[in-house]
Amino acid sequence: MQREDIVWQTAVEWVIRGHESLSPADMKELIDWLKEDPANQAAYEEASRLWLLTGLVPPSVPPSDN
Amino acid sequence: MIVEKQVELSDVFMAHRLQLRWAALKILGNPERAEDVVQDAYLKVCEAAAVFDIKQPLAYLFQMVRNLAIDHHRRAALEMNLFENEDEGLHVPSLMGTPEAIVISRQHLTLIAKAISELPERTRRAFELHRLEGQTHRVIAAELDISTSLVNILIHQALDHCRAAFQSA
Missing domain, CATH: 1.10.1740 (Rna Polymerase Sigma Factor; Chain: A)
Structure with missing residues (x-):
């Protein structure tokens, strides 16, 4: 994998994991990673934004009853 | 209408x-x-x-x-x-x-919905269960009869596809 791909995949993984609350240790790891490189921040923002958008699309199959 | x-x-x-x-x-x-x-x-x-x-x-x-x-x-x-x-x-x-x-534009909403609709059936289902129904990897794995690591891969692939759709738009 190229470096850019690794950065993107890492950003996506953080956004997916951020779905649940992160532990303090995970949060520190995320912040360290964001501080490492502006490219990491940019990828994280891009992934966050796409993630937000996907949450606004209605399901193609209606969810089953609760 | x-x-x-x-x-x-x-x-x-x-x-x-x-x-x-x-x-x-x-x-x-x-x-x-x-x-x-x-x-x-x-x-x-x-x-x-x-x-x-x-x-x-x-x-x-x-x-x-x-x-x-x-x-x-x-x-x-x-x-x-x-x-x-x-x-x-x-x-x-x-x-x-x-x-x-x-700010969410209509154009972006249309684009993202189209990208999701283009996903292979299993990928789309895994992604929607996770993203829209808030299911855990474990629940999705059981429902689709696949491993939890494959669930994670499918969710990644779904977002990769959405990204590609935006980049080519």
């Missing part, structure tokens, strides 16, 4: 406003931020109503409020931790916008 749908969805929204705020409050644990999320959701609902044919309005509104609240919570937690690290010279204000600041 589009105008009728908009009126209908916002009517449903207003009729269930308290329950929607309660749903946000459960995630955020803060009444003011829950109210912010509900107001933000209302603006986004009006955009979404113009773009999508929403078959289950109430379920959709809860999905939207839940996802916006989770997103808000995630950003707020990150920002709080970033401020604690401020003395280390991180440029906090530039890092993350608040969800309220993120």
Whole structure:
């Protein structure tokens, strides 16, 4: 994998994991990673934004009853 | 027709406003931020109503409020931790916008819905179970009879495809 791909995949993984609350240790790891490189921040923002958008699309199959 | 749908969805929204705020409050644990999320959701609902044919309005509104609240919570937690690290010279204000600041355009909603509809059936299902129904990897793995690591791969692939769709638009 190229470096850019690794950065993107890492950003996506953080956004997916951020779905649940992160532990303090995970949060520190995320912040360290964001501080490492502006490219990491940019990828994280891009992934966050796409993630937000996907949450606004209605399901193609209606969810089953609760 | 589009105008009728908009009126209908916002009517449903207003009729269930308290329950929607309660749903946000459960995630955020803060009444003011829950109210912010509900107001933000209302603006986004009006955009979404113009773009999508929403078959289950109430379920959709809860999905939207839940996802916006989770997103808000995630950003707020990150920002709080970033401020604690401020003395280390991180440029906090530039890092993350608040969800309220993120304007959702109809064009982007259309683009993302199209990208999701293009996914292979299993990928789409895994992604929707995770993203729209809030299911864990484990539950999705059981439902689709695949491993949890494959669930994670499929979710990644779904977002990769959405990214590619935006880049080529």
